[in-house]
Amino acid sequence: MTLIKNAWPSDRPSQLILAASALFALIYLFDDFGISAPFTVNVVIKAAGIVLLAIYALRQDHLVLAAGLALGAVGDVFLALDESVLPLGIAAFGLGHLVYIWLFARWRMQAGPRGGMSRIAALAIAAFGLVMLGWLQPYFGELRVAASVYNAIILVMAILAVLGRSPTLALIGALLFVVSDSVLAVRLFADQLEWAGPVVWVTYYLGQAGIALGLARARPGSAT
Numbered sequence: 001m002t003l004i005k006n007a008w009p010s011d012r013p014s015q016l017i018l019a020a021s022a023l024f025a026l027i028y029l030f031d032d033f034g035i036s037a038p039f040t041v042n043v044v045i046k047a048a049g050i051v052l053l054a055i056y057a058l059r060q061d062h063l064v065l066a067a068g069l070a071l072g073a074v075g076d077v078f079l080a081l082d083e084s085v086l087p088l089g090i091a092a093f094g095l096g097h098l099v100y101i102w103l104f105a106r107w108r109m110q111a112g113p114r115g116g117m118s119r120i121a122a123l124a125i126a127a128f129g130l131v132m133l134g135w136l137q138p139y140f141g142e143l144r145v146a147a148s149v150y151n152a153i154i155l156v157m158a159i160l161a162v163l164g165r166s167p168t169l170a171l172i173g174a175l176l177f178v179v180s181d182s183v184l185a186v187r188l189f190a191d192q193l194e195w196a197g198p199v200v201w202v203t204y205y206l207g208q209a210g211i212a213l214g215l216a217r218a219r220p221g222s223a224t
Contacts, residue, residue, distance in 0.1 A: 003169045007213040014059050018213075021052035025205040029198060043080045047073045049205060053212040060216040068099030072208055087143065090150050097153045097177075101160060103215055104174070108164030110220030122159045125178065129155040132182055139189040147189070154181055167218045173210020180204040 009015055028045045054069035071092050078089030133151050140147045154177060161174035180203035187193045187200065 003172075004213065007167070007169050007217065009056075009060075009217065014056055017052050017056045017059070018209075021049045021056070021209070024049035024052065025201075025209075029201055043077055046080055047076045050076060050208055053208055057212055057216045062216050064099060064103060065212065065215050068096045068103070069208060069212060071096035071099065087146055090143070090146050094150045094153050097150075097157045100174070100211060101153070101157045104157060104160035104164055104166055104170075107166040107220050108160055111165040113163060114165050118162050121162045125158050125162065126155060128182075129178075132185070136185055136189055139191075141189075143189075147185070151185075154178060167214035169210050170214025170218075171210075173207045173212075173214060176203045176207035176210060180207055 009018070024045055028042075028049065050069055050073040054066045054073065057063075057066035057069055075089045075092035075096065078085045078092060081089075129151060133148060136147070137144065158174045158178045161171045180200050183193060183196050183203070184200045187196050
């Protein structure tokens with residue numbers, strides 16, 4: 001709670017934007033996994049929470065972060081549509097993670113290394129990613145190249161978040177993204193963990209929110 005309190009904005013409009021984002025995320029959790037609103041409404045609800053996070057980043061004059069979040073919202077829309085546009089969803093998320101890679105790399109270069117057990121943690125993340133990638137390869141089919149590249153991108157993002165002295169809330173967000181995408185990949189490609197839809201959504205939204213809250217107001221060189 002202290003991490004969130006320290007990252008929480010003091011101005012009322014930003015607070016309302018973040019509260020509305022969390023509300024849309026909660027509505028989607030109940031809607032997509034129970035209430036079942038009309039398809040179009042469902043897609044709007046799903047994307048709205050992340051769009052509002054992007055608007056919050058814009059209010060903090062962090063255009064690059066806003067672009068990464070907006071690409072995530074675009075990915076949300078594509079994943080909600082027909083499977084034929086799944087590659088576009090993967091591409092949108094991949095581009096969003098490339099933005100996050102740039103941001104975490106900037107923190108690593110300007111704020112310095114995290115130290116401690118960060119290198120061991122980075123190696124553990126890399127090993128986990130390689131095991132997951134090897135296991136899922138037979139299930140990727142025609143998306144083998146795209147899914148493999150995406151897997152590499154998100155692992156680099158998480159590893160840079162661990163190695164650099166980026167804000168702790170952003171680091172937690174990056175790790176939650178790894179959890180979310182790993183569970184989603186097993187569910188989407190291996191047709192397992194059918195029960196895990198809510199887990200994917202909660203970890204995904206909290207991952208985006210953690211990165212947004214962690215990075216929107218902080219800058220490399222400031223207190224983390």
